[in-house]
Amino acid sequence: MKALIVAPAWIGDTIMAQPLFARLHALHPGLQLDALAPRWVAPVLQRMDDIGEVVDSPFGHGQISFKARWRLARSIAERGYDTAYILPNSLKSALVPFFAGIPQRVGFTGESRYGLINVRHTLDKTALPLMIERFMQLAEAPGAPLPRPIAHPRIRSTPAEQARTLAELAIERPAHVVAFCPGAEYGPAKRWPAAHFAALARTLHRRGNAVWLFGSPKDHAVAEEICQLAPGCCRNLCGTTSLGQAVDLLALADLVVCNDSGLMHVAAALDRPIVAIYGSSSPGFTPPLSGQAAILSLELDCSPCFERNCPLGHLDCLNKLLPEQVMAAVEQRSGR
Secondary structure (H helix, E strand, C coil): CEEEEECCCCHHHHHHCHHHHHHHHHHCCCCEEEEEEECCCHHHHCCCCCCCCEEEECCCCCCCCHHHHHHHHHHHHCCCCCEEEECCCCCHHHHHHHHCCCCEEEEECCCCCECCECEEECCCCCCCCCHHHHHHHCCCCCCCCCCCCCCCCCCCCCHHHHHHHHHHCCCCCCCCEEEEECCCCCCHHHCCCHHHHHHHHHHHHHCCCEEEECCCHHHHHHHHHHHHHCCCCEEECCCCCCHHHHHHHHHCCCEEEEECCHHHHHHHHCCCCEEEECCCCCCCCCCCCCCCEEEECCCCCCCCCCCCCCCCCCCHHHHCCCHHHHHHHHHHHHCC
16 A cells, blocks of 8 residues: 655644554555655654655645646656545645545545545544544544544654764753753744743753753744843754754753744654643643643633734733743753
8 A cells, every 4th residue: 555645734733643654554564655745844754764755745835836736746646646644624735636646535524625535534623622633533434433542743863863963063962951942933922932931041051951942043033032131051053953953952852841833742752851831822732742741831811812923912821921930840850
């Protein structure tokens, strides 16, 4: 059997799909499982032993491009896939498998995808509240119960890969490393304030920890603000590493303090101790899937609002979550 995963366009969502990939291999011994994915999420798929080849999906968020999708589909048709598992719920995500003539196209009904999806699941949000559960359901027959328990997502970072990354970046491994992930691609309402991160960095540095800051080039400015507010305490790696390199460096961290972000899910899949900070989003839908995660949320009446920016203008859900409270959770996770 040859199958194609149409992967999500978000790093965290892609991480949460890994148990589905493992389940498909268990159900279909000898399965060749490839993925069609945007290039910014491809590195985490390449760290999953369940995935063979990653086919580049060149389309940006919201970009339909019917002609380009048709051309991509023609090249995919030559690969002879039997089944496609379409993880996003958008209409455009179902176009390439349909144009490619893949016989079985599995997904949830949504956005008028009748015909594009021909093995259709109907989403029961009450029965499947977590995103990982919804992905796992696609391995089963429509309407069949979901086998439980569900394993936590896992990605690979070997000692050899870690050593290579340290050498490539000319970084020496400190005795104790705490990683900060201060960004959140979704928007400011998911970002703990820079001043709070800086206060936490100063405390951790006094206790003998190196503090490394991770994120994309978009996060470089907020990470630089943290460094300026905590002079000599941090190393800003935002935008200076590839995603694959960030995976290896996060694997070396003794603890990760993060917003609800893609890198939070990367750290969870690496089984690192985590302190995860939630503002506008909810751990009831996309929690860090790890036995080593502490979740911090003030659970205000106005949250979760799931907005990119605070609709009330005060961001109390994050501003009022103080560094001392996060430090207490850090001590429980690491003892430092």
